[in-house]
Amino acid sequence: MTTIEDANFALQKVLDAGSQKNVIELAWIKNVRVNIPRVIVTLSLPSFANSQRDRIVQEVRGVLLDFEDIDDVQIEIDNNSSKTESQNQSNAPELQKIDGIRNIIAVSSGKGGVGKSTIAVNLACSLAKLGLKTGLLDADIYGPNTPSMMGVAEQNPKVTEGSGSDQRLIPINKYGISMVSMGFLIEEGQPVIWRGPMLNSIIRQFLYQVEWNNLDFLVIDLPPGTGDAQISLSQSVPISGAIIVTTPQQVSLQDARRGLAMFKQLGVPLLGIVENMSVFIPPDMPGKKYEIFGKGGGQTLANENDLPLLAQIPIEIPLVDDSNKGVPISISQPNKESSVVFGNLAKLIKNQFINA
Incomplete structure (x- = not known):
């Protein structure tokens, strides 16, 4: 029985x-x-x-x-x-706004290696190319790659006059983008072993003790996964919307689902899915496209969660090579297919938050 x-x-x-x-x-x-x-x-x-x-x-x-x-x-x-959930939300601490920032876009992934930082960097560049005042916060504390990808790894940010909490970090500026990253503050190859309160503290400093200067958009490159950094950020900052980056592979989808669930539980608005590495375009045969990582993963994830598939980014050799040289492809080769897709993604984001 x-x-x-x-x-x-x-x-x-x-x-x-x-x-x-x-x-x-x-x-x-x-x-x-x-x-x-x-x-x-x-x-x-x-x-x-x-x-x-x-x-x-x-x-x-x-x-x-x-x-x-x-x-x-x-x-x-x-x-x-x-009802209980609504009561809990009403008792939650009020999100602290950041002076001088109109919209905050978080770029996240459930796992590393899916090209999340590439998406964040090129989205920021594409927003700036639309004439929008744009900032880029590299909150991937354990793998701060944006300084290298933007060609500013050797630069050191300055600090405003004053002392203690009155001081503000002055972002590095390139391609019209104001940037802050842990990569500016540590030596190359030096490990970052912070956890919990220390990690949350440095992220808050990057948000609230920086001279952001009236941005239309701040793009935040989150660390992969669903750990302290994502939770701390989502609970303390009014994120306008989150973008989930995945690849067509099933293993990537499994991790992306966990990230989606986390943002839903934290009440963060979800803008949609970006599928990276959707196809490979060989340089000698630009008319050919090869689905080397499978197909349909991004659309599957979007359909499961009633979200739009915002973009499908192809793999192109210049996308990798130019990034290694410190020049995002959105800047170096605006006519490449991946650059066009990034531009369309930026227009979607702009149209959702900025009145035409």
């Missing part, structure tokens, strides 16, 4: 599309009552998971009806969870 333990074990097959955790692990199943041949399940979903409700209900019913002695599954929806 099917027991409550059997039912709970079976329910572990039902997964959240974002985090890929099961409904038992997420505590979305509030109660299970077994009275053969009937099972009554109380489902308690947070508001960000409401878009999955119909699917989850169907899958819960399906896994329980697989038991031979169960022929009736009743699903009760607990609406108190959304």
Whole structure:
């Protein structure tokens, strides 16, 4: 005879599309009552998971009806969870605005190696080319690559006059972009081993103790994953929207889903998905495109979360070579396909936040 333990074990097959955790692990199943041949399940979903409700209900019913002695599954929806969530949000600390910044765009990825920094750098360059005052904050504390990618690795930022909290860091400026990065403050190859409070402190200094000077957009290059930096930033800064970077590969999608789930739980608006390395364009055959990492991954992720696929960035040799030389392809070769795609992405972002 099917027991409550059997039912709970079976329910572990039902997964959240974002985090890929099961409904038992997420505590979305509030109660299970077994009275053969009937099972009554109380489902308690947070508001960000409401878009999955119909699917989850169907899958819960399906896994329980697989038991031979169960022929009736009743699903009760607990609406108190959304009330509790609203109360928690009303008690949350107020986000502190940053003087002189109109919009903050966070560029994130669930894992390293997907080209997140390349996206952040070229998005910032493309926004600046539209005549928008743009800043770039390299918050990837453990892998600060933007100084090298922007050709300013040898420069050192200056500090305004004053003392203590009155001092402000003056960003490095190139290509019309104001930049701050941990890479300016440490020697090349020096490891950064900060954790927790120290990490949060340096990120806050980069945000609130910098002379940003009336930016239309601040693009933030987040470290990969779902750790202290992302959580600290999302809980303390009014992010206008987050962009999730992935590749077509399935392993990249799995990590990106975790990042999406984190931003949803933190209440950060999601702008959409950028699929990097979508195709390879050989330099000797520009009319050819090879899907060397598979295809459709970005669109799949977008469809799962009811988000737009903002851009598909191809792999082009100049995209890599020029970046290594410290010149983003959006600047060096504006007619290349990847540059055009970055330009279109910047226009989408501009149109969403700046009145035409």
